[in-house]
Amino acid sequence: MSETSPLRPALVTGDKSLGDITNDISAPMAGTPSPLWWAAFLIAFSALVLGVVAVTYQIATGIGTWGLNKTVGWAFDITNFVFWVGIGHAGTLISAVLFLFRQKWRTAVNRSAEAMTLFAVMCAGLFPLIHMGRPWLAFWMLPYPNERGSLWVNFKSPLLWDVFAISTYLSVSAVFWYIGLIPDFATIRDKTKPGLRKTIFSILAFGWDGSARTWLRYETVYLLLAGLATPLVFSVHSIVSMDFATAVLPGWHTTIFPPYFVAGAIFSGLAMVLTLMLIARKTMRLEDYITVKHVERMCLLMLSMGCIVGLAYGTEFFIAAYGGNAYEQFVFMNRALGPMNWAYWTMVTCNVLIPQVLWFKSVRTSLPLVFVITIFVNIGMWFERFVIIVTSLHRDFLPSSWAHYIPSLVEIATLIGSFGLFFTLFLLFCRIAPAIAIAEVKDAANVKKREILLEARNEPPQIIDTDPIPANVDPSMGC
Amino acid sequence: MINEANKPESLHHANESGPPMDNAIIPEKDLFQLNRRRFLEAAGFTFSAVALSGCTRPDPELALPFAELPEGIRPGQKLTYASSCVDFPSGCGLLVSVRDGRPLKMEGMPEHPLSKGGLNAVAQALPLGLYDSHRLKNPLRLGKKSEWKDVDEAILKTLSSVKDSGDAVRVVTPTVTGPTLKEAIDTFLKQFKDGSHITLDTVSHSAILDAHEKTHGARVLPHYLLSGAKVIVSFGADFLGTWISPVEFTADWRTNRVPIEDDPQMSYHAHFEGRVSLTGGKADRRYRLAPDEFGTVLNHLYAMLSEKAGKKVETAKLRKSPIAEADLTSLAERLWDARGESILLCDSQDVAVQVVVNAINHLLDNYGKTLDITKPSLQAQGNDREVLKLIDELKAGKIAALFVAGTDLTHNLPEHGKLAEAISKVRLVVSLNERNDDFSSIAHFVCPDHHLLESWLDAEPVSGLVSLSQPLLQPLGNTRSILESFALWSGNKSSAYEILRTSWEKNILPRSKSKSFRKFWDQSVHDGFIEASSVAPKVSEFKTEAVALSPQAKPDEYCLSLYTKVGLTDSRHAHNPWLQELPDPITKVTWDNYVSLSPTTAEKLGVSDGDVVSVEAGGSNVELPALVQRGQHDRVISIALAYGVKGTDRFAKIGPQWLESRLTVAEGELVGKNAAPLISTANGSLSLTRDDVAIAKTDKRHELAKTQEYHSMELPKNIAPYGGEYRDVVESTTLAAYKDDPEAGMHEKHFDTSVQLWPDDHPKKGHQWGMSIDLNVCTGCSACVVACQSENNVPVVGKDEVYRQREMHWMRIDRYIDGEDDDIQVSHQPMMCQHCDNAPCETVCPVLATTHSSEGLNEQVYNRCVGTRYCANNCPYKVRRFNWFNYSHEDSLVNLALNPDVTVRARGVMEKCSMCVQRIEEGKIDAKRRGVELTDGDIQTACQQSCPAKAITFGDMNDSKSEIHTTLDNPRKYGVLEEFNFRQGVSYLRVVRNREEGDSGEGGHSNHDAHKHSEVTPSNSNNIVNLDEKRTSETGGKHV
Helix, strand or coil: CCCCCCCCCCCCCCCCCHHHHHHHHHHHHCCCCCHHHHHHHHHHHHHHHHHHHHHHHHHHHCHHHCCCCCCCCCCHHHHHHHHHHHHHHHHHHHHHHHHHCCCHHHHHCHHHHHHHHHHHHHHHHHHHHHCCCCHHHHHHHCCCCCCCCCCCCCCCCHHHHHHHHHHHHHHHHHHHHHHHHHHHHHHHHHHCCCCHHHHHHHHHHCCCCCCHHHHHHHHHHHHHHHHHHHHHHHHHHHHHHHHHHCCCCCCCCCCCHHHHHHHHHHHHHHHHHHHHHHHHHHHCCCCCCCCHHHHHHHHHHHHHHHHHHHHHHHHHHHHHHHHCCHHHHHHHHHHHHCCCHHHHHHHHHHHHHHHHHHHCHHHHCCHHHHHHHHHHHHHHHHHHHHHHHHHHHHCCCCHHHCCCCCCCHHHHHHHHHHHHHHHHHHHHHHHHCCCCCHHHHHHHCCHHHHHHHHHHCCCCHHHCCCCCCCCCCCCCCCC | CCCCCCCCCCCCCCCCCCCCCHHHCCCHHHCCCCCHHHHHHHHHHHHHHHHHHCCCCCCCCCCCCCCCCCCCCCCCCEEEEEEECCCCCCCCEEEEEEECCEEEEEEECCCCCCCCCCCCHHHHCHHHHHCCCCCCCCCEECCEECCHHHHHHHHHHHHHHHHHHCCEEEEEECCCCCHHHHHHHHHHHHCCCEEEEEECCCCCCHHHHHHHHHHHCCCCEEEECHHHCCEEEEECCCCCCCCCCHHHHHHHHHCCCCCCCCCCCCCEEEEEECCCCHHHHHCCEEEECCHHHHHHHHHHHHHHHHHHCCCCCCCCCCCCCCCCHHHHHHHHHHHHHCCCCEEEEECCCCHHHHHHHHHHHHHCCCECCCEEEEEEECCCCCCHHHHHHHHHHHHCCCEEEEEECCCCHHHHCCCHHHHHHHHHCCCEEEECCCCCCCCHHHCCEECCCCCHHHCCEEEEEECCEEEEECCCCCCCCCCCCHHHHHHHHCCCCCCHHHHHHHHHHHHHHHHCCCCCHHHHHHHHHHHCEEECCCCCCCCCCCCHHHCCCCCCCCCCCCEEEEECECCECCHHHHHCHHHHCCCCCCCCEECCCCEEECHHHHHHHCCCCCEEEEEEECCEEEEEEEEECCCCCCCEEEEECCCCCCCHHHHHHCCCCCCCCCCCCCCCCCCCCCCHHHCECHHHCCECEECCEEEEEEEEECCCEECCCCCCCECCHHHCCCCCCECCCCCEEEHHHHHHCCCCCCCCCCCCCCCCCCCCCCCCCCCCEEEEEECCCCCCCCHHHHHHHHHCCCCCCCHHHHHCCCCCCCCEEEEEEEEECCEEEEEEEEECCCCCCCCHHHHHCCCCCEEECCCCCEEECCCCCCCCCHHHHHCCCCCCEECCCCCCCCCHHHHHHCCCCCCCCCCCCEECCCCCHHHHHHHHHHHHHHCCCCCCCCCCCHHHHCCCCCCEEEEECCCCCCHHHHHCCCCCEECCCHHHCCCCCEEEECEEECCCCCCCCCCCHHHHHHHHHHHHCCCCHHHHHHHHHHHHHCCCCCCC
């Protein structure tokens, strides 16, 4: 696609040829799955079943099976929603934004990040649906012509904006993901013996012929879609944040929310991508494609987002103090020192304090440590939403209506179920589609370039066993 | 209320001679004016009546809905009938809304001289008691279903043997004010050589009557006229909540509690009590005083007043007063200055103490002014000595026949086991109670009485005021009126209707000015009450010699104080889930009784809310959860009576049943525990106060379900922001400040909310409904809560759901307790949808299920609601209620209590106060039909209608003649969270306490407020000067 200096460190290690790359990446799709995959799938699927049971029971019985009350009308439901939407942000960020910024290292992770986006948004979309008192009437949220005197939806409601934002994001992410998959589907099609499997991949490959014209069209479309998806990264979570920011509730009613939520979303998304990458790397033997250097880049991005989030936490307190609104001041005092302060301090510890260790290169390159940190960030970011939603609601204007909140078993099972859905889908994805974008990795792996270099030296490529790129080159990859 | 359209009419037009069933249809005067049409009607109807009577029991007084409607009456139309609440001795006037033959809603009767249109929560809950499948449907014989014929035969057989042997027959009832029932019981008892009627009240006021016997020579209960009292001093008498006749007293008390700008006068109300009562919370100055020390303080007060009257009283022997002498002196001064315009009330059950109370009222020249003993009250006639004598007689086996009606004898008296054993020795035990209660289960026969709404009865709550209660539907079960039962056992087979008419013709007609009985009767049934002459009791001059200041006994470590709750005044109502779920106005606890302890005592015992404590007195022991109550006296342990009623385990599964739900009543338990075993029978009285009590902590827990978790307007100290420590959602000021500036106490305003971005967007034309609530007279009695529940089909959710903070009440009463422990201020604030013009809920609903009407109402469209709960989250008042489940009804009979004008909401939708939009529409349609303009008062919301204090004003704010319009200019008017510019349709009128600025314990709030106010009106230089003075004097104060 573009020229890359040979001085750049290799993004793919292990000295792969183009054929190796194809074979390595498509390996998990063929043959029987490994016991590790089965174990993971069983756990994930059990969690999904638990969630399905919980949600079925809840829809059959009533929202009362959740721990909500007259004062706290949202808790786990919307927390999970915002959490999953946030997770879904890294995918598009990595595929679209980093693509536009010509960050080649993204190729190792963009496919799984996009898949993750898709599944996370699916999980997220579930919660607004099931949190309704009458979910069977959820289609009333759509502005469609109807016979109820043409009863329209309320365009002033941020919940409606959510409907548009989430559905747009889901469809654009799905198209973007699919377009990216087309050359890979074609590769697999070509590798597969005739039969049903080949037919399916032929259809999915959309008649890809690998000609220069096809490539040209493909790359134009991909670039355009990347351009289209980029604003969504910022708009979706901004709109989600308006669910809160446009409300009158102290603790929700703040103008900082859109950037704060976007930063938080990217933060949590990156953490989740890292978590998954580190697992996939080990379980699917992709160490050569997802290298320590990739992980380090991601860590730096995560660190910067973590600092933005930390700044946002501080700003909230400052504005509450500076703004002079006693109700708002109380909400923040209550968050930090009130009965639910444990949630607040969990959030601060996980999101702001722990990621600070990423300033050290030794930590960034230690994969087990990074894994632990990403788990902390995932937990912290879930708590961030919980803190915003529940601690603002449970003690609002009139002291008479203050209430406590304790989640019910059904709510906890639903949260577990959403993880089950996410991982089940992700594990299935690993089996039916290439988890790494083969075409893009090939481009980034500089195989061709190396071949040309080697050719110039009149040496046959297959006997080269040393890395032609000096190992001590500055690892910085940024523009 | 009574207008042409729903003119109260008797369903029972007298027609003794006519065919049995048509008396409900053909008005008397038309009977003999037959035309063709009328003839065919009558003929057709007679035919069907004959056909019907062939297969059913003929009944001379069938109460049937109109089978053929008179002109102008539509099916489903609400008809209003006058009646009276004779179930309660206070005898409030009732207007019962009946629709298609179903009584649905109890309303107060504005013309009634006592209740003046008010009604309490218990009376509001009557329809649910009526449609209760657990009421007995048949007479019982030895606990088994029986027939009236067999039961009567057996009873009469035993009675004739008793008659022959001349043994003792006793009838026990709570206070009976009805002359006809009294006469029926007397006639019945006259057959026997030794027959007497004994009155047993849940809370006995026997000592007041006994004291008057001593001081005035007649055993009477004075009729307290609070409207004439400028200074009210109460020792424990919860006259706004439960004491004798709270609805009447609230209405009377209100007359002097509304300060007006031109003449800012208010009565002064000082209250001494051990527990925290509704009345104590409302007092201008509340003193903590254990009930066993009332005597000591009253003795000192008497001595001080005597001195003022020029008579020195020896006080050296008296115990030292626990109340500071300065406080007592100033109180004595106030009383003395308001001679003839003051009143002293006391709930002590010690006759000696009540004698001192009488002496003080006499010294103050109050008799004949604020206390009327020439037309005395008949609302409490309990006689403890007689009850105790009965118990002795029972134990001695001297009673041959025992009849009990309207009270659960064994439940309400101590020593349950011994009493039940003694009763088992009685030859004939008959219960006339509505239910198979504790006493009925040991009775040989149960002859269930009708429900109040099925009965013909009368009442005379105060001498000279006789009221009628008429049946509003055919009895649901095979029950029999108590009048008929006693008449039958006296050999008179008349119907209750005949008995009542005969009695009225004989006894009441001569007391009235009317000559024609028929006219008199029709008028009485129409009006529901008449004012008749009465014979004054023979009252002597005040006997000074009766007054002796006896030194009171030294108080013990603890003092037990038993009481009844505002929502549950009597064990008979324990089967009413509306009342069980009604939060206590002070503690906000539902579905339980508990042991209230002061914070200090709780700390000493090491208990907190929900820890079970064991209270032991007189050999009886009750284990109940503790409740820490601010403002309670440290020595006082208070427990509510009327709990632990047999059969209340039926409510175990009243709430939704799901995975994590807990039962409303634990296995093998009842709702609360019966505290009656702790009643003391020493000193010849049924005393609810005793000193010989021990309390100990147990290791059990019993969670209490409260509707409010945080109880103060002062925020928790550790997290309160600087300058925002206090949320004055209930604004208050003092009378002194109000005199200087009627707007004193106004919340500090940062924003000018009069400016609007698009003022012309929604022109406020036509009707603009608004409501205003005068917090100064709102007592928190919670009648409105039940009225709203009854009117708007608000479901009962059970204890577990309340515990999870999911009660459904559309109208709730927020209660805040502030101030120091020995001088607390309790604020009540009815809170419901504020119908904001800039409603935060409306903008956030994605499907437009909540919208604003052109008449200023915030409307909830149940059909459209998908249940996102976003509106509830965004509601600053948290008044929206979500249907978490489908709330089931116990059985289909309860469904008859549903108001057909209001949708029953399904699971998953949001609901909230609609400002009784169904009543608004009904009023508008009615006015349109009659071709007239709506006038103020045509439409009344359910909460407003029966408020005993008339604290709620509702109407069209655009109507310049309306009452609500005038309140808009009231200087006390404010809106809760006004500064957020929600532009609510509901406003409040600020509390004014009759206190001096410098009074201790005001917590500095009012000073603080006044100070804030002076900041926003700097032109008021007087205030600023005052402010500076205050600052210097208050430097040590915590709020400065």
